[in-house]
Amino acid sequence: MSVQEEQTVWVKAVSYGDLAVNTGKTIRYQGEEVALFKLSGGKLHAIQNRCPHKQGVLAEGIVCDEHVFCPMHDRKIHLPTGVVQKPDTGCVRTYPTKIQDGLVFIGFSKAEELAS
């Protein structure tokens, strides 16, 4: 029998100063694709890069306040929660971020099997 434990792996993504405001940047790590955004107030948000509708690339979307509009069919996604706004439905995964020594790190969850 084994037990699964979620662990966060912090992956260095980009220099904070190199991120353009309100412009998405695609970050890839072990098969996962993340859209990273720096909002005009300086806050960071990282979400799954593919729209739940038809896989539009969210890093290429238009940012307005705390939302990104999918470039394909304009669905509106709330960056802090990943929730698609009404009248549409669905959500994308969100990722934690942190800044350390001027670098942006994204937290990826990895399930680790523990022997019991």
Ligand code: FES
């Ligand atoms: S693919 Fe995003 S709204 Fe259709």
